[in-house]
Amino acid sequence: xxxxxxxxxxxxxxxxxxxxxxxxxxxxxxxxxxxxxxxxxxxxxxxxxxxxxxxxxxxxxxxxxxxxxxxxxxxxxxxxxxxxxxxxxxxxxxxxxxxxxxxxxxxxxxxxxxxxxxxxxxxxxxxxxxxxxxxxxxxxxxxxxxxxxxxxxxxxxxxxx
Numbered sequence: 001x002x003x004x005x006x007x008x009x010x011x012x013x014x015x016x017x018x019x020x021x022x023x024x025x026x027x028x029x030x031x032x033x034x035x036x037x038x039x040x041x042x043x044x045x046x047x048x049x050x051x052x053x054x055x056x057x058x059x060x061x062x063x064x065x066x067x068x069x070x071x072x073x074x075x076x077x078x079x080x081x082x083x084x085x086x087x088x089x090x091x092x093x094x095x096x097x098x099x100x101x102x103x104x105x106x107x108x109x110x111x112x113x114x115x116x117x118x119x120x121x122x123x124x125x126x127x128x129x130x131x132x133x134x135x136x137x138x139x140x141x142x143x144x145x146x147x148x149x150x151x152x153x154x155x156x157x158x159x160x161x
Contacts, residue, residue, distance in 0.1 A: 001068040008063045016055035016144065018067060019048040054143040064148035073140045080130050085123035092119025
């Protein structure tokens with residue numbers, strides 16, 4: 001399970017809205033002083049992410065908590081967002097090129113591009129349906145795992161955007 005520290009900012013029935021500080025992995029890296037990513041992280045600064053989580057522990061606003069998400073949910077969500085559109089675009093582009101060659105259309109690149117755009121649109125529609133289907137599936141929802149002592153994060157540490 002992937003875990004993160006957060007602060008509860010709002011409660012709505014079975015759900016709570018929490019804010020977590022975005023962290024860069026630069027603090028654990030040996031070459032953080034000479035790396036462009038580290039410089040960019042310092043320039044951009046730390047921002048917070050606000051997300052809806054399952055409130056199974058019935059926490060209240062201002063409490064510091066540990067939230068978690070199953071690795072399988074992160075993996076399948078990442079594949080849905082990144083891999084499916086890419087594969088759809090490529091498969092439709094290749095299909096468009098093959099169709100253009102079979103029909104002896106001289107502008108094979110143009111047909112391939114049009115098919116690629118159609119493939120991307122198909123992937124976006126599929127992704128929208130997928131996200132609607134999993135929106136209330138508890139396997140894909142981050143959840144509050146445990147409360148932290150009040151000495152943890154305070155609401156004043158959260159940057160509101």
